[in-house]
Amino acid sequence: KNEVEQSPQNLTAQEGEFITINCSYSVGISALHWLQQHPGGGIVSLFMLSSGKKKHGRLIATINIQEKHSSLHITASHPRDSAVYICAVNSNLRAQKLVFGQGTRLTINP
Amino acid sequence: GAGVSQSPSNKVTEKGKDVELRCDPISGHTALYWYRQSLGQGLEFLIYFQGNSAPDKSGLPSDRFSAERTGGSVSTLTIQRTQQEDSAVYLCASSPQGNYGYTFGSGTRLTVV
Numbered sequence: 480k481n482e483v484e485q486s487p488q489n490l491t492a493q494e495g496e497f498i499t500i501n502c503s504y505s506v507g508i509s510a511l512h513w514l515q516q517h518p519g520g521g522i523v524s525l526f527m528l529s530s531g532k533k534k535h536g537r538l539i540a541t542i543n544i545q546e547k548h549s550s551l552h553i554t555a556s557h558p559r560d561s562a563v564y565i566c567a568v569n570s571n572l573r574a575q576k577l578v579f580g581q582g583t584r585l586t587i588n589p
Numbered sequence: 590g591a592g593v594s595q596s597p598s599n600k601v602t603e604k605g606k607d608v609e610l611r612c613d614p615i616s617g618h619t620a621l622y623w624y625r626q627s628l629g630q631g632l633e634f635l636i637y638f639q640g641n642s643a644p645d646k647s648g649l650p651s652d653r654f655s656a657e658r659t660g661g662s663v664s665t666l667t668i669q670r671t672q673q674e675d676s677a678v679y680l681c682a683s684s685p686q687g688n689y690g691y692t693f694g695s696g697t698r699l700t701v702v
Binding site for chain 1: 622695
């Protein structure tokens with residue numbers, strides 16, 4: 480079992496829908512990251528969380544430390560949101576090294 | 590520069606040849622990471638540099654892989670005697686101190702034929 484599990488692996492939705500991507504982890508962490516990878520490989524860091532909730536534009540990230548679970552939400556989704564969303568954690572044992580989930584491929588159709 | 594720069598962006602090499610991949614991190618970022626993403630796979634940690642400390646090489650898959658970081662800035666990942674399974678996108682990232690504020694490069698797509 481991977482230390483970081485994401486669901487769903489693939490998600491297709493219509494423009495305007497509310498999107499939720501889930502991340503569960505099995506190790507103690509100091510921080511959790513949500514990353515966005517567009518076709519062509521470039522990766523952008525969206526959020527870093529250690530507790531609570533963060534919001535940036537239409538993106539919202541939440542984390543529940545007790546349940547070892549995080550969610551990434553996209554409101555009013557748009558085709559340009561189509562990308563692979565990756566959850567990654569800094570584990571307490573090796574804080575400097577990110578452990579990645581397998582990613583969620585999101586496709587937003589117009 | 591404004592971001593993490595990697596070169597080349599694409600590299601096709603023959604099996605058995607050596608390749609060098611370059612990463613130019615954001616100026617002032619003390620932490621530098623190399624990751625690998627094979628086709629259809631998630632990101633895999635390779636090596637981590639932090640300042641003048643000894644690098645964490647625990648992710649390097651074999652002794653054909655090595656990396657240097659000269660002067661605390663530019664890093665070179667070298668793969669000797671390339672194999673077809675080395676084909677992947679190699680991503681570099683830097684951060685101000687490590688474990689937060691990562692900036693990723695666009696990657697080098699390596700194809701071994």
